[in-house]
Amino acid sequence: MNYWLVKTEKETYSFQRLMKERESLWDGVRNYQARNNLKLMSVGDPVLIYHSVSDREIVGVGVVSKEALPEPGDETGRWFAPVIAAVKELNRPVTLAEVKMNDNLQDLPLVKHSRLSVMPVSEMEYQEIIRLSELS
DNA sequence: GCCAACGTTGGC
DNA sequence: GCCAACGTTGGC
Numbered sequence: 528m529n530y531w532l533v534k535t536e537k538e539t540y541s542f543q544r545l546m547k548e549r550e551s552l553w554d555g556v557r558n559y560q561a562r563n564n565l566k567l568m569s570v571g572d573p574v575l576i577y578h579s580v581s582d583r584e585i586v587g588v589g590v591v592s593k594e595a596l597p598e599p600g601d602e603t604g605r606w607f608a609p610v611i612a613a614v615k616e617l618n619r620p621v622t623l624a625e626v627k628m629n630d631n632l633q634d635l636p637l638v639k640h641s642r643l644s645v646m647p648v649s650e651m652e653y654q655e656i657i658r659l660s661e662l663s
Numbered sequence: 664g665c666c667a668a669c670g671t672t673g674g675c
Numbered sequence: 676g677c678c679a680a681c682g683t684t685g686g687c
Contacts, residue, residue, distance in 0.1 A: 534685090558670075558684095580685055623686080642669060642684055 530648040531568060532575040532585070532637065533611070542576045542587040542616065550612035554598050557606065561645035565595045568609050575648060575656060577637070584620035585656060589613050617660035631655045 533553065535541070545551055556562055568574075574589040593610035626632045632655060636646040648656075 536685090583686075640669095641686065644684085 529567065529569065529572050530575070530650060530653040531564065531572060531591075532577055532635070532646050532648050533589075534577045534579045534644045536580050537578040537582060538580075542578065542613070545576065545589065545611070546587070546613040546616065548613075550592050550610055552608050553611045554606070554608035556608070556644060558642075558644060561643060562605070562607055564645040564647060565609055566607050567647075568595060570594060573614070573653065574611055575653070579644075582620070583623040585617065585622075585626075585660070586620045587613065587616045588657075617657075619660050619662065621656050621659045625659060626656075629655065629659070 537543075540551070553565065556565060568591045570591050570593065572591045574591060575585050576587045576589055577585045589611045591609050592612040595607035595609040597604060598606045598608045623637065626635060627638055632638065632652055635648065635652055636643045640646075
């Protein structure tokens, strides 16, 4: 099993909306490295959801519910999209500032490759983020 | 709102 | 195949 983090702008597609809709086709990613990560997702992989730009914080957990398939309507055949289902909102959002200050999270692409929108997360990093979200 | 970093496009 | 020009992302 692998862990992931995906970014979304809450003004475009928020985690709250994902919770309401239960699951969503995660389409519109137009970056090859991110696309490659999408293709590596397996059903059941946990996915952290991050709100970029406005909030800059990890807000919730999802799970891959369908592996990436070619995007419907994409004539180039280049782009793939999985389906991600909502699991739960974090007790407390984990901010980008907290991630950047945490010694265990320095290797997260979020810290140094801020533009990558779909990234792998190690199990240790995942557990650390969940731990932070449970601090009051 | 600004701008640095990055990715893509297209002329040569 | 190189690289300048351009467009976009996302932190600040």
